[in-house]
Amino acid sequence: MLNTKRFAVHTLLLVLLVVLIYVPSFALISFTGKATEQTIFSETAKVGSVPVSGMSRKEAESAVQKAITEWSKKTPLTTGTGEETLPVPTELVTFDSEESVKKASLKTGGDLILSIDDEMLQSFLSTQPVSYSQEQTEAFKTWLTNTSKTLAEGNFDPSQTSESSAEGEVVSSITFSTRSAAEEQMITGMANVEIKPDQLMNVKTYGMDPIAASYVGSKLYELFAKTPFEIVERMPHATLPDDITLGYDVKIDEKTDFAVRNTQASVYRLVATQEGSDVTIELRGAPIKEAVTVVMEGEKTIPFRTITRYSATLSAGTTNDTQAGEEGKSIEVYRVMKTAKGEKKKLLSLDFYAAIPAVITKSSQEEQAPVVVPPTEETPSEETDSETSTDPNSEDPQTDGTVETPETPTSPDSPDSPTTPDENDQGDPASPVEDESTGKAVG
Secondary structure (H helix, E strand, O other): OOOHHHHHHHHHHHHHHHHHHHHHHHHHHHHHHHHOOOOOOOOOOEEOOEEOOOOOHHHHHHHHHHHHHHHHHOOOEEEEEOOEEEEOOHHHEEEOHHHHHHHOEOOOEEOOOEEEOHHHHHHHHHOOOOEOOHHHHHHHHHHHHHHHHOOOOEEEOHHHOHHHHOOOEEEEEEEEEOOOHHHHHHHHHOOOEEEOOOOEEEHHHHOOOHHHHHHHHHHHHHHHOOOOOEEEEOOOOOOOOOOOOOOOOOOOOOOOOOEEEOOEOOOEEEEEEEEOOEEEEEEEEOOOOOEEEEEEEEEEEEOOOEEEEEEOOOOOOOEEEEEOOEOEEEEEEEEEEEEOOEEEEEEEEEEEEOOEOEEEEEEOOOOOOOOOOOOOOOOHHHHHHHHHOOOOOOOOOOOOOOOOOOOOOOOOOOOOOOOOOOOOOOOOOOOOOOOOOOOOOOO
16 A cells, blocks of 8 residues: 655655756856856957957957047048049048947957948038039948948049949030031041040140131030039130120130030030031930029120221321221120029129220311412503404504503602691680670570
């Protein structure tokens, strides 16, 4: 018969024995695991590009921060095309070395944790000589993040983005007709011209004939005025040439040229096609985010004056039109760019053509008064002879051939001075005689 009490005691003893054996064993295993837990990075571990082999997390954090500081001092990042590059400020990137080391694996390491200041990024790109599109801005931000994570050096070329490498659309065009073989030769040279970001393009590269270059340069000025391209060099003529639109005049000679600069972050192409004398020039490339228009204002006509000159070489009383007068002109050309922030108006040029005065040359010689010859008067003697001689058979009085000189008229005698009348001793007969009574008054 089973003794229940004894069975319970034996069972309790067995349980106690198991507890006494396994509890210390688990405690020992747990202690051994903690004692052998990894507290340093493995030999191949890196945080970003910083080796942290054999370092504790605290030591690794110091090493990572030191590497970031040294990288920032190098100014390792640039942006631009070819040799025309500008430094990218490392202040755009903010690193969190503590969090980077904390999340890194002791065996493999991890990436650097960083952030990009979008406001500072936009401010930096707005100061660049070229204008970045939205796609290029995103591409630049991605490049900056990936390059900074490895503390590497590099250059971002905006022209290498997928957008700028495409053929692009027509952003501006101009149509005109050539007038000479020199102009046609210049157009042939412009069949396909690549203009990279921040690159200059000048007209004299394609022809040195002053008249042809000035004409083609004027057409290119009209083409680029409708784009954000910078007008670097441009000079107008003293007088507006024929076939040139007022406001788009360009003078090119041995001292002057017409040049523009690509202010966009994309590659553009100047494509010229011609059919006979008809020419079309297009600027192709990435769409321009700003709407650009050209506005002409302040057109004025300046009247000419007339200048009168005198010359002794002209016959007396004659006048010569030496120079024809020509009215002067002036005009203001503005480029208007519309963006999401508003409208921006910029003066491109202020052209002024002085009026050419009319010149009239007159003779400086005085006109001689007309000489009037009076009719010859007959002498009185001849008149008397002609009147008294009525007999046709009468003979003319004969003369001895001598001419009698008329006697000199004698001067009239001067009148004698009037004599003073004798004093009248008798007085005035009408006056009363002294001591003679006049009598009484009548009446």
